Amino acid sequence: MRNRRDILPPRLAGRFLKWYCREDIFEEIEGDAQELFAKRLKEDGRTSATRNYWWDVLRFFRYSNLKFNLLPKFNNNPNMLNNYILSARRNLQKNKLFALINIAGLVAGISGFFFLSILAYHELSYDEFHAKKDRIVRVALDFNDAAGNTRQHARVGAPWGPALNESYAEIETYVRFRFAFRTLVAKGEMKIYETDGLFVDPAFFDVFNFNLIAGDKNTVLAKPNSIVLNQSLAKKYFGDADPIGQYLRLDNQLDTEVTGIIEDPPGNSHFKYDFLLPFALHASIRPDWMDKWTRLNYHTYLLLDEPSSIAQLDAKLPDFIKKNMDPEDAPLMKAVLQPITDIHLTSHRSSEFEANGNLNEVRAMIAIACFILAIAGFNYINFATAKVTTRVREVGLRKAIGATSSQISRQLLTETAITTTFATMLSILVLWLLWPAFNQLIAKNILLPVSELPFLAGALVLIIVLTLLTGYYPALILSRFTASQALTKQTNGARFGLGMRQTLVGLQLFVSMLILIGLGVVLLQVNYIRDKDLGFEKADVVTIPFASREMRNAHETVYQQLYESPAIISAATSSGNLGGGDWGTSMVKEGGNEIERVSTRMLNIDYNFAELYKLEVLNGRTFSKDYPSDSIDAFVINEAAAEVLDMEEAVGQRIEIPGWRRGEVIGVVRDFHFRSLHHEIAPLLMFVVPENFQALSIKINPNQRQEAIAHIEKVWNSYTTDSPFQYQFLEDSLSRRYVEEERKADIIALFGVLAMFIAALGLFGMIMNSAQQRLKEIGVRKVLGASVIRVTGLFIKELGIMLTIAAAVSIPIGAYLMTTWLQSFAYRTVIDWRVFVLATCSVALLAILTVGYHALKAARTSPVKTLRHE
């Protein structure tokens, strides 16, 4: 006889059907399925019947058969909707403090989300506006040295562009950029130093999408003395007058004719410009650079015939290098093609136009945005769940007069929708009000996209998602009560959802601690960078360039003129200012072979330099006029250079920079940060070549700043009549190197504080609520003789357990996350254990104060009030 189990359909499938199927149609569906099973069992056997039964059950799993109401149906009577809105308004009004906390939290969360997502969108949109963006690539160069270091250059030599274009058919055209550094632009008596000029090839307008407002793109840069201004610069020099055909004098020597006006580059272009000059002009100034393959001064962009050519061209580049480069250099070089839209977020080479963004940071931004929104959403769920107690009577009454569960859900979801819509609109208002300040904070000029369709669509999606995610759970809980449960005295909901609520408070504590830990470490690192000893004295140093060649040649005389004022302490010159005035080459021990070459930085300084900056001499001496040969064949090196050259006793040994200079090491100085702290201290060679001095460093008496500056200006004016005087404090220009970091820290701090604020609101609301819910319990305890202190202590003990758990989880996670973050700095602070203590204690303090306050208030209420029945 057959086993009874064999003639029954699979149990699991049956249970699954029962789980999902609407009750009113379950019977007929299961009946049909079983009937089919029985027939197939007879005809096809058990295996096939079972398989088909499963298949049928799965096929019945369709939206119209589901018992769950995934989406509320709002198609009923508009009067009902009016009633929902009315009761939503009354509910918000009934407990104003609660409503305020609730909406404030949502507004903070939503505005934070908007700010960050607009910023992230902006970062991701770089260079997307070029119509040919998928065909534009930049040629960059990797250069290896013997020590295994790779230097990544953003630029290549002048011949690269034309030669590539000629060699490969897939390249349609090329554009080379050359910075026009610090150009004195003069219109009559108006003379201003402009820094953002570019020499560009004529194909500029064919490759990139910048609109010419005036002028013809085929001819604007045809004449070598033409200049194209952007709108802002045109306005600056010409106001409302028509600049076309007018003349501007550059660097007191070249008259250029304005031939075109171009729109300002948008904020999401990875290069910016104020004016454009023809590349031919640059070529006529520097004809000797035009055939130098390794004078890496030119950002070079290629326009390809189609996107797929990038890979093809990439494969051909090694041959190109072999053919054109010095046979010695060729094996060390690797050309890289960078699609233009990738440059802003992924390229961090030397000589980028500006500090580029970072894909990880954009991801972090998106994560923080979602995180902030999530905490705000959590708060909402918390509050709504906590309010179950107060609303359970209302639900009971509604049910008693005939409301169904789904109607109750609908009503509660309508309430949530109203709250989120209101909060979103308020957030947009906040966004609009704070936008200028925000732009200033991030130092960008992003337009607030409130009137743009994607933004509005996004806001709408946000409202819907937020409503469903935050409204669903509370609605589910409340609508589950039956009328009799809700209306009888026993159910006041106090026990209901308690575990859930404790979890949420714990989560709230955990999140707050995590945020504070993150914030603490970020601030530590910023302070560390700000206060780090750079190894030289940077205070009270004024830097100016030389006004003219005559002034440079007479720099010794200039010193004497400067010293006439008692406000000037000392003066020195160098090839460039500390913090970026050095440049790179490779060096080798004299007599060493090619293979042993290592890369090094170089700085050209005069005899006073080491003294002015108080560089610490470890061995030997610094440059001195007493040794005439110091300006011919002497080097002072830093510790890093001695180490990389493997010289224990460096002084007296000889090194050479192949192809340029050889000489004896006369001294070793302690490592100092001649570049910004983004870079580890590299090997450094210092020497004296007076013809190449560019910058004057003047140490002044800090108590006589004004006299000092006035005196320096007087000396400057005695060497030039047509260049205006400009000076900088070294400290300012150094700290400008960390503007990006400080800005990021500011942004992180701002949103950390915002998240903290939301979390604190949530904590406050939760605790307030749970205290209110336990009024009866407190009443009973007091009747039985508990003191106010004991009752309060009870609350705090409970909180203490949750605090301990939260701290135990958040500290290791926070430590791990922040250690990972710190890895991105060459010089990083160690995470101080006090950060953890401080974070835990502040959260604990906030929580205990809130709990204490509410517990005390509850504990002092007379039990008569809380225990009395109506």
Added chain:
Amino acid sequence: MHRINIGEFEELVLLMVGVLNQDAYGVAVMEEIEEQTGRKINISAVHSALRRLEAKGYLTSSMGGATSERGGRRKRIFTLTHGGKLALDQIKDLRTRLWNQIPNMAVQKGN
């Protein structure tokens, strides 16, 4: 004239309910369709169509008897409403009218 909006499959199901007279429930309709047209269809599709037709007012239903091979579950028996009958008539009329308007020329012999 009231517009009849039913799909091809719904029309088929509606016809089968008519054919089966007092005996139309999910499995019966499915088997009838398989037998008469040779189409393989899934039971869930039949159920959906039946319920849609009921919502449109072409069918009405009541719970019928249970059998042991259904695990003791009752059937939902569907019957044509007056509206359903009218709808079938209208569809048929429309078809016939259009069919008669096709000139013989247009029907080419298959080759």
